[in-house]
Amino acid sequence: MTQFNQLEAWVMSTYQRLERLDVPVFDTTIEREVLPLQESYEMAQLKMLSTDLPAECMSISDYLQGKHSVNSTLNDTSAKLSLLFRYLASPMRYEPFNENPVHKAVPSARCMYPLTFIMIVNDNNKPQAYKYCPDFHALQVIDAPFSTDDTHSKNSVSILCIGNIWKAAEKYGEFGHFPCVLESGHAFSQLHLLLGMLDWKATSSDFDIHTGHQFCHSVVDTPLFSVGIDVGENFSSSVEDILNINQLRHVTVRLPTVLENKGLAERFDRLGNMQSIFSAGEFLSPVADSRNNTLENLRVGAKGLLDTLRSRQSGNDRSGMSPVVQNLPTDQLEQILNLFNALRARRGVCAEEELLSFNFAWLADSGAQPGLYDEFGTSLAVDISAQELKQKIQNILPYKMMRYNTSAMTLVCFITTEPLDAIHDLGESAFRNMHISAGAAAQDLSVAAASLGMFSRPVRMMREERVEQALPVKGHVLYQVLCGFNRRHNLTFEVL
Numbered sequence: 001m002t003q004f005n006q007l008e009a010w011v012m013s014t015y016q017r018l019e020r021l022d023v024p025v026f027d028t029t030i031e032r033e034v035l036p037l038q039e040s041y042e043m044a045q046l047k048m049l050s051t052d053l054p055a056e057c058m059s060i061s062d063y064l065q066g067k068h069s070v071n072s073t074l075n076d077t078s079a080k081l082s083l084l085f086r087y088l089a090s091p092m093r094y095e096p097f098n099e100n101p102v103h104k105a106v107p108s109a110r111c112m113y114p115l116t117f118i119m120i121v122n123d124n125n126k127p128q129a130y131k132y133c134p135d136f137h138a139l140q141v142i143d144a145p146f147s148t149d150d151t152h153s154k155n156s157v158s159i160l161c162i163g164n165i166w167k168a169a170e171k172y173g174e175f176g177h178f179p180c181v182l183e184s185g186h187a188f189s190q191l192h193l194l195l196g197m198l199d200w201k202a203t204s205s206d207f208d209i210h211t212g213h214q215f216c217h218s219v220v221d222t223p224l225f226s227v228g229i230d231v232g233e234n235f236s237s238s239v240e241d242i243l244n245i246n247q248l249r250h251v252t253v254r255l256p257t258v259l260e261n262k263g264l265a266e267r268f269d270r271l272g273n274m275q276s277i278f279s280a281g282e283f284l285s286p287v288a289d290s291r292n293n294t295l296e297n298l299r300v301g302a303k304g305l306l307d308t309l310r311s312r313q314s315g316n317d318r319s320g321m322s323p324v325v326q327n328l329p330t331d332q333l334e335q336i337l338n339l340f341n342a343l344r345a346r347r348g349v350c351a352e353e354e355l356l357s358f359n360f361a362w363l364a365d366s367g368a369q370p371g372l373y374d375e376f377g378t379s380l381a382v383d384i385s386a387q388e389l390k391q392k393i394q395n396i397l398p399y400k401m402m403r404y405n406t407s408a409m410t411l412v413c414f415i416t417t418e419p420l421d422a423i424h425d426l427g428e429s430a431f432r433n434m435h436i437s438a439g440a441a442a443q444d445l446s447v448a449a450a451s452l453g454m455f456s457r458p459v460r461m462m463r464e465e466r467v468e469q470a471l472p473v474k475g476h477v478l479y480q481v482l483c484g485f486n487r488r489h490n491l492t493f494e495v496l
């Protein structure tokens with residue numbers, strides 16, 4: 001196995017990945033066989049979550065101000081649990097003519113959905129685990145492969161996220177961890193947003209990365225984060241009762257599953273080393289207390305929060321995006337940035353995320369002056385014309401055929417960090433946790449964009465060295481989000 005350390009992994013993940021890493025989907029020189037995943041089934045006991053859910057429960061402005069939902073359906077905790085998983089991981093839109101037809105509220109590179117969510121309910125020191133089954137919208141009863149001890153609270157609820165890297169690695173090979181871990185950041189942010197909306201406080205989890213490893217079945221399964229939930233009772237009754245889990249309809253089904261192809265780590269030499277780097281250290285620290293915002297100058301206030309989450313999309317138009325030119329209000333960029341900052345403050349940001357920098361390139365001819373800005377809308381002096389800026393951004397697109405109409409491009413956000421500072425501050429956890437943090441911030445930007453009717457496409461596979469060469473963005477580009485308005489001519493059905 002090739003040996004390398006965190007910093008070397010950082011270098012390999014830059015544009016150098018094209019030469020240094022074995023990634024079947026980047027290899028345009030030879031025909032590569034991408035093995036399909038093996039299909040199987042298992043008999044499983046499921047507890048079905050209700051699909052009879054409210055379409056809306058509060059406006060964005062009520063959410064940002066920390067108000068409580070008035071929707072009476074949500075007095076039932078099992079309905080809250082159902083809503084939580086629906087907007088975290090269940091199929092939401094079906095686009096039959098799209099290259100990737102199934103879409104969730106949280107984006108996933110090529111719609112591979114490589115994350116597993118496990119809820120651990122610890123009742124009087126008796127832990128019980130439930131794996132969320134998105135296709136059935138149900139909780140599968142699974143064994144908790146550990147017992148609790150003095151280090152655990154007697155009663156608690158946590159959501160653990162595991163990255164099934166093997167799902168992505170057939171296509172992304174030695175780069176497989178990157179899209180999965182970034183995606184988990186989107187889920188991390190969405191989970192906190194949903195908890196805030198449901199009036200369930202996120203707390204530090206009782207279960208650390210070592211517990212996470214015990215739920216991993218493959219050598220490239222990676223525990224990514226765990227978030228505790230304060231379900232708002234004093235645990236005088238059992239946690240299962242508080243969550244109404246025993247009231248859920250119980251069924252035994254033949255559950256289809258996909259399995260890892262054997263020999264993956266042997267076929268992709270650096271995958272094992274990437275796994276050690278991505279699974280080292282400790283989970284992200286808990287988020288700082290979320291902040292209720294005083295909302296000034298926000299135009300979107302009245303829009304529904306759930307409606308916004310359902311309308312988030314990456315502008316997919318079969319193989320890319322097809323943006324359209326819009327004449328925008330003069331404060332469009334200001335609105336996006338205000339919302340982005342307000343959403344982050346409301347969900348609460350963890351210490352790791354503070355090590356990120358954000359640069360926004362505004363490209364549209366209306367909505368703000370074309371140019372480069374920080375997240376507070378301060379213009380960063382760049383000595384180039386609007387036309388040159390657009391040209392430079394166009395150059396970051398990975399291939400000429402990408403259907404991204406740059407003349408209609410609105411906004412690109414570059415999320416960066418300084419690897420040496422991150423390693424210095426976070427030690428061996430830096431690599432995983434900075435990628436999760438970048439994904440979390442990208443999710444907030446996506447929600448902000450959706451509330452203003454824009455698509456937001458998170459991208460990892462761009463020519464970011466061209467950004468670094470051309471624009472004064474600091475550090476290493478971990479992730480980018482492209483936002484704009486698109487023509488939606490794909491047939492779309494809402495699921496559930």
Ligand SMILES: Cc1cc2nc3c(=O)[nH]c(=O)nc-3n(C[C@H](O)[C@H](O)[C@H](O)COP(=O)(O)O)c2cc1C
Pocket residue numbers: 100102103104106107108109110111178179180182183312313314315316320457458459460461462
């Ligand atoms: C971690 C991650 C990396 C992605 N990288 C790219 C990319 O490099 N290029 C691209 O065109 N889309 C990229 N996407 C966008 C996804 O392909 C898109 O989200 C997916 O098609 C699902 O569509 P939806 O978000 O509209 O549901 C990425 C998404 C994620 C979550």
